[in-house]
Amino acid sequence: METKDKTPAQIKSFKKIIVALSIVIPIAVALLFGIKIKPEGLDFSFLPGVYATINGITAVLLVSALLAVLNKKYKLHEKLMKTALVFSLLFLLLYIVYHITSDSTSYGGQFPVIYYVILISHILLSVIVIPLVLFTYFYAWQEDFEKHKKWTRFSFPIWLYVAVTGVVVYVMISPYYGLEI
Secondary structure (H helix, E strand, C coil), rough: HHHHCCCCHHHHHHHHHHHHHHHHHHHHHHHHCCCCCCCCCCCCCCCCHHHHHHHHHHHHHHHHHHHHHHHCCCHHHHHHHHHHHHHHHHHHHHHHHHHHHCCCCCCCCCCHHHHHHHHHHHHHHHHHHHHHHHHHHHHHHCHEEEEEHHHHHHHHHHHHHHHHHHHHHHHHHHHHHCCCC
């Protein structure tokens, strides 16, 4: 079924799913922080570097997608955005695996205020970006490009900020992984 053939009830259902995911994902992630599983013989300490790399790739994909759409390469834009969504989902899964299998790491470097401002803004905006990205994608999928553009004005810079600050947070805290502070 083409997206243009969706009934108002189907569209409303999709919007409800987006709202539900926007609530459930952050709550589930927060709850999973309370679960610690230590699988014997498995070490996931390499994951922060992997998901920081995924954040970096996501940032590159987002900028590339912006350049594609500015150059009217809409199919390339669509492919890049779908890839960015897949990378963000992969990030989320690896982030959860790491945090349920590993102890938290304390920041022990200079400039803790800068680190915590970046970290807290990153975390808060990563929650806010979920519905923004999903609605932005939804409107493109619906071929409602006016609404897609309006949502993009908010979702793009926030998503890019979250992707870039994910790398920055990793670079700042990476020297302290595995250290007792």
